[in-house]
Structure formats: C-alpha cells, structure tokens
Amino acid sequence: xxxxxxxxxxxxxxxxxxxxxxxxxxxxxxxxxxxxxxxxxxxxxxxxxxxxxxxxxxxxxxxxxxxxxxxxxxxxxxxxxxxxxxxxxxxxxxxxxxxxxxxxxxxxxxxxxxxxxxxxxxxxxxxxxxxxxxxxxxxxxxxxxxxxxxxxxxxxxxxxxxxxxxxxxxxxxxxxxxxxxxxxxxxxxxxxxxxxxxxxxxxxxxxxxxxxxxxxxxxxxxxxxxxxxxxxxxxxxxxxxxxxxxxxxxxxxxxxxxxxxxxxxxxxxxxxxxxxxxxxxxxxxxxxxxxxxxxxxxxxxxxxxxxxxxxxxxxxxxxxxxxxxxxxxxxxxxxxxxxxxxxxxxxxxxxxxxxxxxxxxxxxxxxxxxxxxxxxxxxxxxxxxxxxxxxxxxxxxxxxxxxxxxxxx
Numbered sequence: 001x002x003x004x005x006x007x008x009x010x011x012x013x014x015x016x017x018x019x020x021x022x023x024x025x026x027x028x029x030x031x032x033x034x035x036x037x038x039x040x041x042x043x044x045x046x047x048x049x050x051x052x053x054x055x056x057x058x059x060x061x062x063x064x065x066x067x068x069x070x071x072x073x074x075x076x077x078x079x080x081x082x083x084x085x086x087x088x089x090x091x092x093x094x095x096x097x098x099x100x101x102x103x104x105x106x107x108x109x110x111x112x113x114x115x116x117x118x119x120x121x122x123x124x125x126x127x128x129x130x131x132x133x134x135x136x137x138x139x140x141x142x143x144x145x146x147x148x149x150x151x152x153x154x155x156x157x158x159x160x161x162x163x164x165x166x167x168x169x170x171x172x173x174x175x176x177x178x179x180x181x182x183x184x185x186x187x188x189x190x191x192x193x194x195x196x197x198x199x200x201x202x203x204x205x206x207x208x209x210x211x212x213x214x215x216x217x218x219x220x221x222x223x224x225x226x227x228x229x230x231x232x233x234x235x236x237x238x239x240x241x242x243x244x245x246x247x248x249x250x251x252x253x254x255x256x257x258x259x260x261x262x263x264x265x266x267x268x269x270x271x272x273x274x275x276x277x278x279x280x281x282x283x284x285x286x287x288x289x290x291x292x293x294x295x296x297x298x299x300x301x302x303x304x305x306x307x308x309x310x311x312x313x314x315x316x317x318x319x320x321x322x323x324x325x326x327x328x329x330x331x332x333x334x335x336x337x338x339x340x341x342x343x344x345x346x347x348x349x350x351x352x353x354x355x356x357x358x359x360x361x362x363x364x365x366x367x368x369x370x371x372x373x374x375x376x377x378x379x380x381x382x383x384x385x386x387x388x389x390x391x392x393x394x395x396x397x398x399x400x401x402x403x404x405x406x407x408x409x
Contacts, residue, residue, distance in 0.1 A: 032153025230361020
C-alpha cells in the first residue's frame with residue numbers, strides 16, 4: 001500500500017513533468033510558429049519570383065557548406081538515436097535545420113516540414129535538458145516532448161503530434177506513460193502557434209462515403225497499391241542517397257549535380273507544381289471540386305505521383321532539408337486521384353485515402369495515421385481510413401524513411 005510520503009513523491013514528480021511539458025511546448029510553439037510563418041513567406045516569394053528556381057544547385061551547395069561545420073551527421077535519425085542512447089544532441093541541430101529548411105523552400109526543393117519539426121523539437125528538448133542539467137533518463141523524455149511540441153506547432157495537428165512522437169521511435173512498442181506529457185507539450189505548442197496566426201490544418205470538403213461493398217472493395221484496393229507505392233518511395237530515396245554518395249564522392253559536386261537534376265526535371269515538366277512541399281496542390285486535390293481536380297491533373301500529368309517521387313528523392317539526396325512527409329502526402333493524394341478516376345471513386349476521398357496510406361507506409365505509425373486522418377478529414381470516414389491504414393501498414397513492408405527506427409516485433 002502506498003504511503004503518504006510515496007504519494008506526495010509521485011505527485012511532486014508528476015507536477016515537475018507537467019511544468020517541463022509546458023516549458024517545452026512553449027519553447028517549441030514559439031519557434032515552430034515562426035518557422036511556419038517563414039515557410040509560408042518564402043513559398044509566396046518563390047511563387048511571385050520564378051527566377052529563384054534557378055538557384056536550386058547553388059542552394060544545395062550552400063546547405064552542404066552549412067552542414068560541413070558539424071562533425072556529426074545531423075538528421076532526424078540523430079534525434080532518434082539521441083532518445084535511444086539518452087544523450088545530448090548537438091546544439092547546431094536546431095539552427096542548421098531551421099535555416100536550411102527555409103533556404104530549401106525558398107528555391108523550390110521538393111521537401112516537407114516534418115523532418116524540420118522533429119529536429120527542431122529534439123534540439124530544443126535537448127537544450128532544455130542541458131540547461132536544467134537533467135539525468136540521462138529525463139533527457140530522452142525531453143526530446144520526445146520537444147518532438148511533440150514542434151510537430152504540433154508546425155503541422156497544426158496536436159493529437160497526431162503527441163502520438164506520432166511516442167510511436168515513431170520503435171515500431172510495435174509505445175510507451176503509453178508518455179502520452180499525458182506529450183499531449184501537454186503538444187497542446188501548449190499548438191495554442192501558441194494558433195495565437196501567433198497559424199490556422200489548424202484540416203480538409204472539411206472530403207465527402208463522407210456510404211458504407212457499401214463497392215466502396216469498401218475500392219478503398220481496400222487503393223490502400224493495397226498505395227502501400228506498395230509507399231515502399232517504392234522509401235526505396236527510391238534510400239537508393240538515390242546510396243548511389244549518389246558512391247558515384248559522386250565529393251559532397252559539393254554531389255549537391256550541385258543533384259540540384260541541377262531537380263532543376264532540369266522542373267524545367268522539362270513545364271510546371272512548378274512539383275516544387276516545394278506542394279501544399280497548394282494537395283489543398284486542391286482535397287477540395288471536393290472534381291472539375292478543378294480533373295483540370296489540374298490534365299495540366300500536369302496523370303503520373304504526377306511518380307514525378308514528385310523522383311524530384312523529392314533528388315532533393316533529399318542533394319542535401320535539401322525539411323523532410324519527406326508532405327511530399328508523401330502529395331504522392332499519395334495524386335495517386336489516389338488517378339485511382340479514383342479509373343475506379344469511379346469520389347476523387348477527394350480517394351486522395352485522402354492515398355495520403356493517409358503513404359503516411360502510414362513511410363513512417364510505420366498506424367495509430368498516429370488513423371488519428372491524423374480524423375484530425376484532417378473528420379470522423380465520418382473513419383471505418384474506411386482504419387481499413388486503409390491496416391492494409392497500407394502491411395503492404396508497405398518493414399522499411400520506412402527513418403533508418404534509426406527499430407522494429408520491436
């Protein structure tokens with residue numbers, strides 16, 4: 001039976017971690033909100049000044065130069081290994097990913113925001129741990145709190161942020177005791193980001209589908225193929241990184257060549273729809289306006305998902321920063337539209353299924369994926385999303401985008 005001393009000891013520890021969660025959420029909320037605004041600003045600048053796209057090769061070299069000042073490789077995997085090994089992360093991680101992601105979006109590299117969110121959050125969490133001189137066990141927890149907060153502030157999906165941070169490290173093993181504190185950090189960061197002018201991410205125009213055999217069958221088939229595409233996306237990135245490093249050993253030459261290749265594909269395609277994260281295209285895919293969607297697909301190409309996949313692999317391998325998740329949303333949504341056109345499925349609904357399955361497949365996070373679907377699209381189609389997440393998780397295979405992610409089972 002718990003004594004009074006034991007009870008008050010536990011309460012003291014809980015209150016301490018609530019305070020640390022709020023502190024971490026506040027710090028990541030402010031930084032994440034500023035980052036969110038800057039990404040929007042530089043994206044708008046690029047869209048108004050098309051000439052900046054020609055800076056892709058130079059920008060890749062500049063980012064490579066910035067990262068040359070670090071003796072260790074600074075990536076999202078660095079945060080994961082820091083949590084697992086309970087060690088401090090380089091103080092260079094947060095400023096480097098912040099600056100490099102802004103440059104990447106400015107010139108139109110096909111990157112997202114999640115890598116930046118996880119690294120910014122992990123770096124801030126590590127910095128708070130260093131400032132407070134916490135022990136090894138507490139340091140790892142602060143990194144997770146930082147990831148939750150930054151993901152919430154930048155993606156504006158607070159519940160997904162909390163669950164993603166505790167699910168992504170080890171597939172099949174979630175430390176449930178972290179949910180409470182991750183939610184506090186996430187909601188704090190989300191509230192601050194909202195107060196600083198960032199709107200919640202959601203797509204209310206996706207229609208609720210009738211539950212019938214035809215829709216279930218088409219949804220299952222779409223999820224199955226999308227899972228294979230998620231596997232192909234991860235494989236394409238890893239192979240491009242591996243062989244570009246093997247063939248182009250000088251990192252500056254590699255950055256320039258791959259940056260030039262990304263620019264060449266942009267110019268050959270005759271459109272800028274493949275540049276940047278692609279949120280404007282995703283918004284249209286999920287708008288529920290079938291006429292506008294079909295017009296867009298005619299204007300780019302029915303195989304937009306493959307072109308986006310290639311240009312993203314080149315951008316990541318060239319050294320551009322930001323992450324792969326938002327491009328994966330684009331790829332999943334674009335393939336979903338193509339499938340919907342062929343199968344006679346509601347286009348925006350098909351895009352939403354493809355999006356969620358790609359997220360599931362590249363992150364290996366089915367729980368966070370289902371929560372993300374609910375946050376983005378509402379609960380009306382939750383049965384279909386649950387089916388799609390389950391099928392996509394299996395069909396995408398074990399390998400995701402994070403090399404430091406471990407399999408518990």
